[in-house]
Amino acid sequence: MDIRAFKDSIYNQMAGITKALGNPHRLEILDLLAQGAASVEYIAEQTNLTVGNASQHLLVLKKARLVTSERQWKYNYYSLADQNVFDAWCSLRRLGFSQNAELKQLINDYRSESTHLRTITPHELIEKMKKEDVIILDVRPEKEYNIAHIEDAISFPKADLEKRLHELPQDKEIIVYCRGPFCLMADEAVQYLNKNGFNASRLDRGFPDWAAQKLPVATA
Numbered sequence: 001m002d003i004r005a006f007k008d009s010i011y012n013q014m015a016g017i018t019k020a021l022g023n024p025h026r027l028e029i030l031d032l033l034a035q036g037a038a039s040v041e042y043i044a045e046q047t048n049l050t051v052g053n054a055s056q057h058l059l060v061l062k063k064a065r066l067v068t069s070e071r072q073w074k075y076n077y078y079s080l081a082d083q084n085v086f087d088a089w090c091s092l093r094r095l096g097f098s099q100n101a102e103l104k105q106l107i108n109d110y111r112s113e114s115t116h117l118r119t120i121t122p123h124e125l126i127e128k129m130k131k132e133d134v135i136i137l138d139v140r141p142e143k144e145y146n147i148a149h150i151e152d153a154i155s156f157p158k159a160d161l162e163k164r165l166h167e168l169p170q171d172k173e174i175i176v177y178c179r180g181p182f183c184l185m186a187d188e189a190v191q192y193l194n195k196n197g198f199n200a201s202r203l204d205r206g207f208p209d210w211a212a213q214k215l216p217v218a219t220a
Contacts, residue, residue, distance in 0.1 A: 083212070136153040
């Protein structure tokens with residue numbers, strides 16, 4: 001193989017990966033799979049896609065070797081191929097924030113309109129956890145919580161927030177987290193809690209970011 005053919009082969013392989021990433025639905029699927037393995041049906045439900053459309057996007061991601069699949073009884077479960085895929089997604093997010101002012105402004109505007117939503121960093125949460133004066137709520141669906149979650153966090157799916165509000169003490173600070181910085185479940189939960197007299201803030205990262213930093217996690 002001559003040098004030109006060698007280079008073309010390398011860049012074509014890389015282009016296949018970037019092409020697979022060049023779709024908003026597939027990026028959302030990667031963000032979801034960062035929480036853990038999921039069936040096609042669950043992915044479709046959580047991303048508001050039909051099962052057929054979700055399957056097509058997953059096949060593209062699998063062909064690019066970004067996800068893997070495993071048959072469990074009658075369901076296909078998909079997972080990120082490895083940690084490198086999540087790292088690449090995080091790098092893409094950072095690139096978007098640094099190079100796309102509109103993206104950053106969109107998120108800032110949303111949170112400003114949402115009664116000046118307060119956020120804290122993982123480091124700040126660790127310090128609060130040491131003092132044991134904070135309640136941590138995981139508002140992702142219980143299925144994702146059961147795969148893994150921040151240590152000492154309570155499963156409190158956003159869909160159950162209103163009917164379970166009486167379980168929360170109003171004399172403690174509450175920190176809420178969900179899937180990641182683009183996930184709005186935590187934002188909506190914090191807004192609801194603050195409107196009902198609680199002192200709530202949002203973790204500015206999601207569970208996968210927390211786990212990637214080797215911070216305390218637990219599994220069901």
